[in-house]
Amino acid sequence: MSDLSHIRNFCIIAHIDHGKSTLADRMLDVTKSIEVRDRREQLLDSMDLERERGITIKAHPVTMKYTAQDGRDYRFNLIDTPGHVDFSYEVSRSLAACEGALLVVDAAQGVEAQTVANTHLAIEQGLQIIPVLNKIDLPSADVEEVSRQIEEILTIPMDDCLKVSAKTGSGIDPVMEAIVQQISPPRGEVDASLRALVFDSTYDAYRGVITYVRVVDGALGKGDKIRLLSTGKDYEVKETGIFTPKPLAVDRMQAGDVGYIIGNIKDTSEIKIGDTITKADRPSKDPLPGFKQVQPMVFSGIYPVNTADYEKLKASLDKLILNDSSFHYQAESSVALGLGFRCGFLGLLHMEIIQERLRREYDMDIITTYPGVIYQVHLTNGEMIEVDNPAHLPDVTEIDHIEEPRVNAYIISPNEYIGDIMQLIMDKRGELEKTDTIDSRRVMLTCNIPLNEILIDFHDRLKSVSRGYASMDYEHIGYYEDHLVKMDILVHGEVVDAFSSMVHRDKAVDRGRQMCKALKDVIPPQLFAVPIQAAIQRQIIARETIRALRKDVTAKCYGGDITRKRKLLERQKEGKKRMKQIGKVSIPQEAFITVLKSTNQ
């Protein structure tokens, strides 16, 4: 039983949309892991949001049985990973649970930013990498060129590239065999003290906390007493199991296995991702190398539309965090919006997803404020404070200077769009550091840019100036000083703190104009005229006026159908209720979103 030579643990990594989840589908087919009637595309993308957006958000493990050409049965533990930058921490965690990685590259698109980033992560972890060229069925696939890129950029010999179409299924068998032959079996010791790496956890209303683990040494099963090394707390195992991909209880898990543990753990907050689980009666003293704690990078306020829903929002966030420990929140209050939460996200997509889940799964009407980063504010008294909400910025007289986080962004793009992309980088206060030629058609631009500037629409604009061809990844490089100011927006003479944002002084006037204009377009006329102003330290820098409603009268004959008219009016009233009352002005929820999106086009 202690022979681990039949186990292969690997994940699939790639740039977004290069076909990881589709390749996983084919492997599930080949191994007949899924009943025909249960098959569907990108089967592992099981969350509603994943299915709707067609992207992977969470890492998904699945165990399969593969009978190789050598006649032996192998157990494959595959983890499908997301391709989007915001979720690269999911990739890191998955890598830690594996000995190898299938690196999927779209043969029509070639090496992209996340291809490079994820390959580096895999190499750092010492994983065996199997390069797989996917989508060879596409007429635009250029197998030779893309193999060459893999060799030149990723330094993986081009001869090693496997060529597949995850869509048609061609070339899948060689991939299966390569997994058997090239990825080493796990090296743990079944008889040693238990050491299992926690790489994820979710919360199930019926079963409680489900902890995803890779068992490195030892074994465990139902009834065992386990201990979390970081906290020293003990729990009893109620169930161990594997993912098929649905959770399937098995009696025991042992070194080399990937699966889950359900114990009497009440709250996911008790479980730290990256922690080591051992046994209470025979504890190991050596924790496994964990992960860097993921730090939220993007912050925004989330408020209930209806102030009475504050408790409901809190309960919803409490539940959400059970399934997504990468997101943070903390109570705060806003003059305009009342009680709410300041939330930290990994990136904008992550933010969007959390908001959408709140709206849909928890049926919350929420308003979110302009996203921002953490600023380091150096005070004249020598202290430094971190500010994640512009409304909390101290008075200017107390501020010596402000520093903001910057990132190194790596942008890969076809040559012809470089001019526009450099312009975009400059617009966003970035500095181009170098350009590297990738091949005859493409270059990689490295630039240093404030994180705040890439938050909102950088990615969209990058895609639009490059007709969708450019891709980007970034890493944090630290805090730097710049001339930053807080810009307020006044609606009908009142500062709406939820609209306040940090801007560079040189861009404030432009930004202020855009915001006023955007708000003017989205706030419906009221029974009175409403001025909208942008101000820096109470000095007005831009202004628009929403003129008073001129006409709202349905001079229609409804005959004796009074009910119909009443219902129309009630709907109008409902619509107003869904708006946020700020002073006397009703501001629709979209206004808060529009402000996020209003940037210089």
Next chain:
Amino acid sequence: MAPGLYVHVPFCVRKCIYCDFYSVETGLRSGQPADVRVGQDHFLEALELEFQRLPTPFSPGTIFIGGGTPTELSDSNLERLFELIHTYIDVRQVSEWTCEINPGTLTAAKAQLVRESGVNRVSLGAQSFDARNLEFLGRIHGPDDIASAFHLLRDIGFDNINLDLIYGIPQASLESVVGDIEQICALDPEHVSCYCLTFEEGTPLMGMKRRGEVTETDDDTELDQYKVIRQTVEQAGHEQYELSNFSKPNRRCAHNVLYWTGGDYLGCGPAAHSHWQGSRKANHRRLSPWSQALQAGKPPLQFEERLEPEAKAREILVNWLRLIDGVPRSAFKAVTGYDWTDLVGTEIEELVCLGVLLEEQDCLRLTNAGLFVSDRVFAELI
């Protein structure tokens, strides 16, 4: 207040593109829908059954025969309709009896019949004097038909005539609206109703809008048209007494005033609405379910609602505010049992502050400015 009776005649020669009243097309097109086969006879048979269900005795103060196009009934059927009314309804209390008339279907014989049957007020669907507008709207009449119908009615002895006007027609210029209203005034009717063209779901007009074939007239243009109409009609000796209605002194439409002031009325015919002893009811919208229910001895209702008293009072308040004279405190209290301050006092106070409502001498009414934004005001009060 004596109750009203409304009778819905659900036939039209052809549907106008904007119309969402219920009526069956009887002419012009082949391949007629099944409803048409039910036919006018069938309608009248069922209507008789519905009249038999009316409370007895039923002595309305007003009668309104609308549609659809009442004059689209054949001469003999029209005659039968009036016979039925006289048979089942005690018309001795009736002070105002209106019949809607389509300028395209009026004949001297019909006019005569209507007149002799006791109708003392007619409402003529003129809509516009611009041939292009009439064609766009899908009306079956031309500009000349309006004047001849009007004179025919006058000559026969009607001294209380309403003309309907539609404004806000896509692409119609302000000049054409001025032309329309001037021609209306030239005929010197006792009453004018001006309705803004509304894009209703499920009408061909809405489909055209969705396909981008027409665009709705913008609010500012509509407002300009509304203002010029008000001015012109008032100069011609009419007084605005409701958001879209104008009349010579003592010629207000008493039946419609019932609708707006929370009065009782019973509606007969498909899609007709009633307000009776505190509850609102609607008949089946289509001919066959309506007549089938009646044949089966059942009430032909599609819908009935009884609002809780406060909501009911608010509903009456906003409808009543449509009247330019406003709502007298005591009358409102008598009808609803409430004082408006207890219902929506804070809202009223704010709206008064904004200058759209006025509360004086125990009367609540829209200000001139409030008229133009009345829906917004009502939405605050409903």
